[in-house]
Amino acid sequence: MQGVGFRPFVYRLARRCSLAGWVLNDSRGVEIELEGSQKDIDDFAESLEREAPPLARIASVTRKRVTPLAETEFVIRPSQVEAEKATLISPDCATCDDCVGELFDPSDRRYRYPFINCTNCGPRYTIIRDFPYDRPLTTMSKFKMCSACQAEYDDPADRRFHAQPNACWDCGPGVTLLQPDGTVPSKNDDAVAQSARLLREGRILAIKGLGGFHLSVDATDEKAVARLRRRKFREAKPLAIMSPSLETIRTFCRPSPTHEKLLTSVQRPIVLCPKLPGGPIAESVAPRSRNFGVMLPYTPLHHLIMREGFVALVMTSGNQTDEPIAIDNDEALRRLGGIADAFLTHDRDILTRIDDSVIAVMGDSAVPVRRARGFAPAPIELPRPADHHILAVGAEGKNTFCFVRDNFAFPSQHIGDLDTPIALGFFEEVIERLQKLLQVEPSVIAHDLHPAYLSTAYAKRRPAQHHVGVQHHHAHIVSGMVEHSLEGEVIGLALDGTGYGTDGTIWGSELLVAGYRDFRRLGWLKPTPMPGGDRCVESPDRMAFSFLYSAYGTAAADLKLSPVERIPSDDRIVLVQMLEKGINSPPSSGMGRFFDAVSALLDVCPNPSFDGQPAIELEFFADDEKGAYPLEPPSEEPPLVFDPSPLIRAAVNDIGKGIPREVISARFHNSILSMCVKMSLAARAATGLDRVVLSGGVFQNQYLTERVLAELSERGFRVYLHNQVPPNDGCISLGQAAIAAERTSE
Ligand code: ZN
Ligand code: ZN
Ligand code: FE
Numbered sequence: 001m002q003g004v005g006f007r008p009f010v011y012r013l014a015r016r017c018s019l020a021g022w023v024l025n026d027s028r029g030v031e032i033e034l035e036g037s038q039k040d041i042d043d044f045a046e047s048l049e050r051e052a053p054p055l056a057r058i059a060s061v062t063r064k065r066v067t068p069l070a071e072t073e074f075v076i077r078p079s080q081v082e083a084e085k086a087t088l089i090s091p092d093c094a095t096c097d098d099c100v101g102e103l104f105d106p107s108d109r110r111y112r113y114p115f116i117n118c119t120n121c122g123p124r125y126t127i128i129r130d131f132p133y134d135r136p137l138t139t140m141s142k143f144k145m146c147s148a149c150q151a152e153y154d155d156p157a158d159r160r161f162h163a164q165p166n167a168c169w170d171c172g173p174g175v176t177l178l179q180p181d182g183t184v185p186s187k188n189d190d191a192v193a194q195s196a197r198l199l200r201e202g203r204i205l206a207i208k209g210l211g212g213f214h215l216s217v218d219a220t221d222e223k224a225v226a227r228l229r230r231r232k233f234r235e236a237k238p239l240a241i242m243s244p245s246l247e248t249i250r251t252f253c254r255p256s257p258t259h260e261k262l263l264t265s266v267q268r269p270i271v272l273c274p275k276l277p278g279g280p281i282a283e284s285v286a287p288r289s290r291n292f293g294v295m296l297p298y299t300p301l302h303h304l305i306m307r308e309g310f311v312a313l314v315m316t317s318g319n320q321t322d323e324p325i326a327i328d329n330d331e332a333l334r335r336l337g338g339i340a341d342a343f344l345t346h347d348r349d350i351l352t353r354i355d356d357s358v359i360a361v362m363g364d365s366a367v368p369v370r371r372a373r374g375f376a377p378a379p380i381e382l383p384r385p386a387d388h389h390i391l392a393v394g395a396e397g398k399n400t401f402c403f404v405r406d407n408f409a410f411p412s413q414h415i416g417d418l419d420t421p422i423a424l425g426f427f428e429e430v431i432e433r434l435q436k437l438l439q440v441e442p443s444v445i446a447h448d449l450h451p452a453y454l455s456t457a458y459a460k461r462r463p464a465q466h467h468v469g470v471q472h473h474h475a476h477i478v479s480g481m482v483e484h485s486l487e488g489e490v491i492g493l494a495l496d497g498t499g500y501g502t503d504g505t506i507w508g509s510e511l512l513v514a515g516y517r518d519f520r521r522l523g524w525l526k527p528t529p530m531p532g533g534d535r536c537v538e539s540p541d542r543m544a545f546s547f548l549y550s551a552y553g554t555a556a557a558d559l560k561l562s563p564v565e566r567i568p569s570d571d572r573i574v575l576v577q578m579l580e581k582g583i584n585s586p587p588s589s590g591m592g593r594f595f596d597a598v599s600a601l602l603d604v605c606p607n608p609s610f611d612g613q614p615a616i617e618l619e620f621f622a623d624d625e626k627g628a629y630p631l632e633p634p635s636e637e638p639p640l641v642f643d644p645s646p647l648i649r650a651a652v653n654d655i656g657k658g659i660p661r662e663v664i665s666a667r668f669h670n671s672i673l674s675m676c677v678k679m680s681l682a683a684r685a686a687t688g689l690d691r692v693v694l695s696g697g698v699f700q701n702q703y704l705t706e707r708v709l710a711e712l713s714e715r716g717f718r719v720y721l722h723n724q725v726p727p728n729d730g731c732i733s734l735g736q737a738a739i740a741a742e743r744t745s746e
Contacts, residue, residue, distance in 0.1 A: 003133050004055035004090050005119030006030060007076050008161040013051070015157075017044045020071035024078070029059075035071045054120050054266050055090055076156055088408075089125055089133060089437055091374050092210050092354070094268040094298035096121035098159065103300050104307070109148065112189055114175050114301040115167050115348060118159045121266075125377055126211050126350050127165060131437050135164045139349040146171035165348075173348040175208075175301060180337065192301075195344045196308035204228050206318050206332055206340035210299055211354030211373050211413075212325035213318030213332045215339060220311055222282040228314060229284065231339040235609040238286035240270045240293040240356060242315040244306035251311070252279025253292055258361050267374025268298035269357035280311050290620050293358060298374075301346070317355055324416060324426040327353045352433055353426065354413045362705045368726045369700060371400070376413035377434060380724055380734065383407075383487060383516070386741035388465070391431070391442035393455040394733035395472065397611065398726070401431060401455070402733035403440050409482065409737045410438055411725060417611075418454040428458070446470055446740035448732065450500035468740040472499030473507060475735030476695035476727075477514040482738045483724045486691060489515040490720075491683040493676055493708075496696030496728070497537070497592030497612070506530070508590025508696070511640065511679040513687055516742035522686065523633070523640035523679050525594065527587035531578040536593065540600035540614045541566050542575065547597040548652075549579045551645040561652065563600040591672070591698045594644060598668050601651060602661040612697065619669070619701045623662035628670035633678070638686050642675055669704050676708045680717055693720045697728040 010023040010032055019036040034041050049058055095103070099116045102108040110116045117123070127139045135141060145153060149168050152160035160166045167173060177191035186194045195205055202224040205216045215232065217224040219241045229235065243249045246260060253273040255263065262271045272291040286292050295315070297303045306313070317325040318336055326332040327350040332343060358370040368375075382404065390404035399415040412434060415427050435442070446468040447459035459467060476499075477492030492512040501507040511523030529546050530536040536543040544563035548556035556564065557572045567575065578585050592615060599605055599614035604621055608614050629647040633640035647668070654664050680692050692712055699705045705721065712719045725731040 003119070003124055003162070003164060005053045005161065005163075006056045008119065008156045009051070009053050009056070010048070011074060011076050011156045013044060013047055014074040017041075017047075019044060020074050022075050022077045024076070033066065035068050054096065055093055088379060089128060089377055091267070091376060091378050092123050092126050093121045093266050093374065094296075095300050095303065096266075099300070100303055103303060110168050112304060113167075113169050113172070114188070114192070114299075114304060114346070115165070115172050116300045117163060117165050117167075119161060119163045120159065122163065122165050123210055123348075126352055126354055127348065128437060129351055131439060133164060138164050139351055140165050140167065140172075143167055143172050173346050175344060175346045178333070178343040178345060180333075180342070191344060192304045192308070195342070196305060196310075198342055199305075199310070199313065202227075203341040204231065204339060205342050205344055206336045207301070207305070207315075207344045208329070208332070208346050208350075209302070211350060211352070211356075212327045213336060213343075214315040215318050215336065216316075217314045218310060219285055219314045220280045220282055222284060225282045225284045225314060228316070228339070232316070233320065234316075236287060236613065237610040238289050238291075238293055239314045239316045240295065240358075241281065241285060241312040242295050242297060242302060242306065243312040244297065244310065246296070248311055249273070249294055249296075250276075252276050252281045253294060256361065258364050258366065262359050262361070262366055263294070263296055267357060268296055269359045269374060270295045272358070272360045272369070285314060288617055288620060295356065301344075315356075322417060323420060323422050325353045325355055352413075352430060357414075360700060360702065362702055362721060363709055365721050366723060367700070367705075367721055368724065368730075369728070370398075370414045371411065371725055371730060372413040375724075377410050377437070379408035379410050380482060381407055381485070382409050382482060382738055382741060383485060384741070384745070387745045388444045388741075389440040389442045390444040390446060390737055390740050390744075391435075391440075391459075391462075392446035392470075392733040392736035392740060393448075393459045394736065395448055395729035396450070396453040396455055398729040399427060399455060400725070400730050400733045401427070402737040403434060403438055403442065404737045404741055405438060405440050409734055410434065411734050414730060424454055427455070444468060444740050444744050446736035448472055448475070448500065448736070449502070466740075466744050468736075468743055470736040470739050471502055471519070472732065473510045473512060473696070474514055474519045475732045475739065477512055477519070477693050477735070478516060478738050479725055479731035479735035480693035480695050480720055480722055481514070481516070482734055483722060484693075484720045486693070486720065489513055489687070489689055490691045490693050491680055491687070491689050491717075492519070492693045492695065493679060494696045495591040495672075495676075495698035497590050498588065499590075506586055506588035506590055508588060508592060509594070509642070509675075510589075511638075511683060513683060513689065514693075516738055522638040522683055523642070525589040525591065525675075526641050526643045527589045528593065528597075528644065529579055529582065529585035530588050530593065531575050531585045533584060533586055536596070537611075538608070540596040540608065541606060543593050544597040544600035545572070545575055546579060546585070547594070547644060547648050549576065551648040551652075554580075559652070561601060561655065562603050563606070566606060591696070594672075595698070597648075598651065598665070601655065602664055604661070604665075615698070615701065618665050619703050621662050622665040622669050622703050623660075625663050625666040626670065627663075627667045628674055629667050631671040631675050636678075636682055636685075638682055640679060640682050647671055669701075669707075672698075672704060673707045673711060677711050677715070680712055681715070684717070690716060691718045691720065695722065695727050695731065699727040
């Protein structure tokens with residue numbers, strides 16, 4: 001990758017080991033020639049992998065003996081042009097420990113400088129204007145390095161050798177605090193002190209970060225958090241928080257060693273950590289959630305603010321709910337003016353918006369929920385090189401897209417839901433940018449089969465040699481195969497809200513046997529109509545009513561159950577007519593809708609304010625209890641079709657008996673668990689395959705996923721969870737890309 005300091009590292013190491021020779025980048029990677037004693041060369045080889053810079057990735061090392069040339073010096077040779085083209089752009093990276101040390105060292109010339117960075121840390125992807133990655137082509141071009149900075153930049157032995165964003169108090173960017181009430185703007189250290197004071201007073205601050213603005217309040221201040229929610233129109237969705245250290249996080253969370261490793265990784269993602277009861281964080285930060293989404297500081301400015309004595313600050317994306325994050329100073333003032341009381345900005349421009357990444361822990365595995373800062377645009381390796389450059393445009397919700405060049409897939413950062421003009425603009429803008437940075441000219445465009453997805457419409461507008469339509473759940477499973485380098489065929493369990501099927505109906509509880517080229521569907525949940533289509537997503541009561549109608553017929557309208565009673569009786573009559581005649585009631589086998597319905601039956605979340613909320617809250621209600629409801633296919637021979645009606649009747653009986661909803665929720669989850677086991681066993685019996693890939697947003701449900709993992713492993717399956725892209729629709733573009741590569745290869 002470019003700009004991660006690998007060549008200077010090799011240079012320093014070779015000199016330390018008293019070796020002569022050279023290092024250069026070529027199109028296959030890094031080539032090093034060494035001349036010296038065998039022992040010194042062995043020492044070098046050993047240290048090479050152990051001490052490599054944090055941002056470098058060594059895939060493999062090959063060694064070859066060459067004739068000695070009596071060399072006496074070690075040099076960095078200029079790279080070949082071809083090599084420049086093949087090198088990869090590094091993601092942005094959290095401030096390293098060395099830089100944090102200097103930041104708080106009063107004798108250092110960068111003491112408290114908010115833009116301190118080095119070759120091992122700092123911005124990359126968000127400041128690159130064009131290819132190749134070099135200072136004049138970054139947003140640092142307007143700052144001319146002072147002689148001290150330039151000397152570091154030019155010295156191969158220095159930690160800041162070729163660190164493109166290198167800067168200091170004398171020559172680099174600065175921070176400014178703007179208060180819209182006309183207060184004179186304060187600068188730098190004063191701005192940091194004033195910002196901390198405003199936060200302590202309960203004010204809302206917009207803070208410019210690496211990939212956009214955050215909206216911030218003191219996370220221990222209930223009133224301030226409530227005001228932020230009101231102004232941002234965000235009712236219930238948990239807010240991310242930032243805390244100064246692991247020690248502080250342990251005062252309100254119970255992080256496992258896996259959580260702690262993720263929290264302190266160079267990517268510094270938001271990690272979903274179990275709450276510790278009775279901690280100091282305001283209840284409204286993550287109401288009715290078992291977790292806090294928490295992260296550590298990742299820019300020097302964050303470190304400076306957090307050291308002002310905060311336990312935690314809310315750090316939520318600087319946007320109106322459902323819009324992309326703001327990056328520009330003027331844009332922030334315009335779009336966030338109604339939300340923030342003051343703006344802590346700076347004059348290093350951000351060229352691409354990128355949200356914080358989010359990672360959950362399932363068992364001991366890290367499962368991404370949102371892949372963005374710190375990860376994009378790093379590539380994921382495909383099993384084989386593709387014949388063409390490919391663009392895969394992804395799904396409609398939680399969109400990412402993906403480029404393919406040779407054997408690398410480059411998934412974009414999380415773009416989000418494409419249903420607003422501003423989001424669609426963001427989608428097209430990042431496509432153009434990445435296309436330039438990666439030097440690709442796609443002749444193959446892959447897209448979802450759903451005709452109404454805006455990403456599909458974009459794909460069809462864009463001319464190409466081949467347009468490849470990919471079934472949604474096939475893409476889900478193949479993305480998991482790519483991440484784990486699985487060849488051949490696998491059993492795929494794809495459980496999600498909605499995906500367009502090859503038969504034109506809505507799928508979402510799928511047992512597939514899948515390879516890179518094709519798939520077969522061996523089982524599913526019997527479809528239930530969605531009266532009013534997507535209106536069922538907003539109103540789980542409607543969906544519950546439809547499930548009840550399937551189980552009880554017209555008698556459903558008279559059941560003494562809260563979702564039925566919440567629907568006015570006139571509307572119930574209309575719903576029954578719609579369901580009887582099949583008017584505007586597309587059948588769906590989506591597992592998300594099943595969760596919504598059960599959630600409504602248990603009164604868990606009748607008025608969801610964000611996507612997936614009923615299912616998420618249903619999970620948090622689940623007790624650790626063993627029982628399950630009947631959810632059986634009529635035959636064990638594929639295709640297995642699971643009828644939900646007996647389960648619904650059993651759950652309704654439990655409600656009638658006054659069984660606690662914690663127990664009913666657990667029994668429901670256990671039924672889905674047993675469906676997953678039966679599906680896998682039937683697929684193994686039919687095909688002999690024993691590898692199972694789990695994908696779809698439902699596998700963000702920790703209760704279910706951990707149990708499926710355990711039960712299938714116990715039965716001898718090898719089970720694969722996502723580990724680089726999310727199980728939700730953020731993974732679709734990667735799957736589309738790999739399938740299109742396979743289908744367009746010779
Ligand atoms: Zn550093
Ligand atoms: Zn300087
Ligand atoms: Fe999906």
